[in-house]
Amino acid sequence: MKYKIINVNESNREAILNLRMTHEQQAFIESPADCLKDAEDYPEFRPVGLYVDEQLVGFAMYGALLDSAGGRNVWMDRLLIDERIQRRGYGRRFTELLLARMVSEYGKQPIYLSVFEENTAAIRLYEELGFTFIHEYDSDGELIFQRGE
Numbered sequence: 001m002k003y004k005i006i007n008v009n010e011s012n013r014e015a016i017l018n019l020r021m022t023h024e025q026q027a028f029i030e031s032p033a034d035c036l037k038d039a040e041d042y043p044e045f046r047p048v049g050l051y052v053d054e055q056l057v058g059f060a061m062y063g064a065l066l067d068s069a070g071g072r073n074v075w076m077d078r079l080l081i082d083e084r085i086q087r088r089g090y091g092r093r094f095t096e097l098l099l100a101r102m103v104s105e106y107g108k109q110p111i112y113l114s115v116f117e118e119n120t121a122a123i124r125l126y127e128e129l130g131f132t133f134i135h136e137y138d139s140d141g142e143l144i145f146q147r148g149e
Helices: 013-017 032-041 090-106 120-128
Strands: 003-007 045-052 055-066 072-081 111-115 132-137 143-147
Touching: 003 090, 013 032, 013 045, 013 055, 032 045, 032 055, 045 072, 045 090, 055 090, 072 090, 090 111, 090 120, 111 120, 120 143
Parallel strands: 072 111
Antiparallel strands: 003 045, 045 055, 055 072, 111 143, 132 143
């Protein structure tokens, strides 16, 4: 299989907007439309489509966000795989590819993400990929995890 990460643009925007989440997942992540709106409002976010063999299977968003000390923290902010093709290992593989892409773009440094405590499947995946809970919470009450130094 050939995996690709492609920036969201006019040619794939409509397909991104048609990605679907399960009912349960809607409590854990914003819709693709909300994500793209956030990316328009905050240019530090980089929205991308996730493709397997030229087929769109998901969406992600990442970026380097300002912290309270005036520095920048690298965040993997959103990740979703379309509900019609979940449980095929795409989430794990694209998380690995996104992490490599972030290191390539921002250099080797800690990478952060946040996740609701009830999203145990995501927490298990992130822990398996080297993330640890840093005992902090974001403004929505999500657990903050860090990978790296």
